[in-house]
Amino acid sequence: MNRLENATSPYLLQHKDNPVDWQEWGEEAFARARELNRPILLSVGYAACHWCHVMAHESFEDVDTAAQVNADFVPVKVDREERPDVDAVYMQATQAMTGQGGWPMTVFLTPQGKPFYAGTYFPPIPHHGLPSFRQVLDAVATAWRERPGEVLGSAEQIVEQLAQRQVVADAATLTAADLTAARDELARGFDPINAGFGSAPKFPPSMVLEALLRLGDEDSTTMAEQALTAMARGGIYDQLGGGFARYSVDAQWVVPHFEKMLYDNALLLGVYAHWWRLSDSPLAARVVHETVDWLVREMRTDQGGFAASLDADSLDAAGKLKEGAFYAWDRAQLVAELGEEDGGWAAECFTVTDDGTFEHGLSTLQLLHEVDPQRLQAVRQRLFTARERRSRPGRDDKVVAAWNGWLVESLVQAAMLFDRSDWLAAAVGAAELLWQTHWVDGRLRRTSRDGRVGDAPGILEDYAAVAQAFARVGMATLDPAWVGRASELLSVVEEQFADGSGGYFDTAADAEALYARPKDPTDNATPSGLSSVVHAFELMAQLGGDDRRAALAEAAAATNAALVRSAPRFAGWLFADxxxxxxxxxxxxxxxGAPDDPATAELRRAAYLHAPAGSVIVAGLPDSAGFPLLANRTTVSDQPTAYVCRHFICRLPVTDLDALVAQLERGQPAR
Structure with missing residues (x-):
């Protein structure tokens, strides 16, 4: 056993029995490297990463390879989900040195933490132009011993070149014409046949779809609805159990990379709920209900939070670890479970072909057309029950603050739209865990596991996502404590993350100093820290009439307005804002109105259904403590009464549902 046995990360614990003498990231590892005058071998991955498992089995579990690593390097293992700051700065270096990135990420560092050689997956023997991992180890160790000055000089040069790439954008305000141009840029990259953007691999473009739904014109809505439909009907969506896989390896959304990430499902839940709100689409409603059911059934932890991911791999019928083994089917398997008639119908219904749409004659399940809903439900339930007997994919059960924050917000919105008090209770439970466990000595920690908080500090996205979630919980429950907690989180953002020019760093001023301080405004699989904090500041400004935080949101958004114009696919959250x-x-x-009055509930639900995206909705007794929006508001004729306001300047109060809807829809873009 190496030095990972006390880690809170399931990914690190997967490696605790490796013969490689892994250490966690920290000063102890760097001190050892300086003492021994050895380079650091930094290996970065995550628990659901297929190729991370492959390299682990091939190299890190091999005694001879481990002996070579231990003799020449100080090996350090990092969970990118636990330390995204470490991952970000060394991924930037890896991409600069190799032209590409990915996981596992393999970087060689000086004892001072400066990178000088990098790659991703290395095979155990030379393959497809890649050297073997042991060849890489030998070459790096030889260079360090025989040409140390050259290696150190290379590291200095790499760090200097990366520093020069940090360009401060000119602040600007986006106009309606800019937003039209951004939409047109998205349309040029849209796949008109298969939907989505670009070619294979295709990732769920959650933030961009939210922006298009907010735009609401015909072209934007068409792109959004086509993509949302294609994903929901394709193999990337689990047609039996709900929830989305990380991405599609093909352009048609047929074969996913089967790992399921919490962040994807958190963000997509919000988008599908928004789509249903605008369209009343039965498909959108089905995805929302099934995804929440999956989240609560399979991802909720005993402490009330939500786990990070499900693995892509599981044991097949022969006991071998295979990607997608839990999810894929062939016709014979369907017939064995359902009988010849229903099995044949299911094969046609789910596009399970004789040759297979996946590999080894197996198919992913797609639902490309509407079918008899009652028969479908019966068949799906029988197949789901049968699938439960299969070996399950592993679960990374750590709780990540930002990912839970995004999920809590989406759960609150879905709960209020679909009138599901149980969903709201699940959201509140996750929020409670974040506050009670992750908030330590006035600062936010990024991860916890089994109720034990990790050491990794929260980064900008954690503070912003959790603040926004707390604000939404406060509105839905009329508990002002949540709003106060959101404000505390954003106060830390202002004090610790601001760059002095309207923007924000991804790490706190007093966080561990890496060779560079990360500051990436682009959205990738998740919203950037910057775009997240813009949304959080804006929501809190709307909730409390806080002009100062409104100005902070506007200034932060302006620092990267150019990104929305030039690369909207990577600025979807700023585009939506x-x-x-x-x-x-x-x-x-x-x-x-009285909270238990059905008329109050009807007005509140109508507000959630018809108010523009990003709106603040608060329902309760007049002058409820902690909510300025309810101050000095009175009922009309002793009936529950709604006030529609902008900047706390309100229209005439209404008690009628139709009158409220008319006020809410006035001024929104035509659809």
């Missing part, structure tokens, strides 16, 4: 800021401003809706 810009639409709300420019074309469809959010409103504040105050509903005063």
């Amino acid at each position: 810009a639409v709300s800021r420019t074309l469809a401003p959010p409103v504040q809706v105050a509903i005063v």
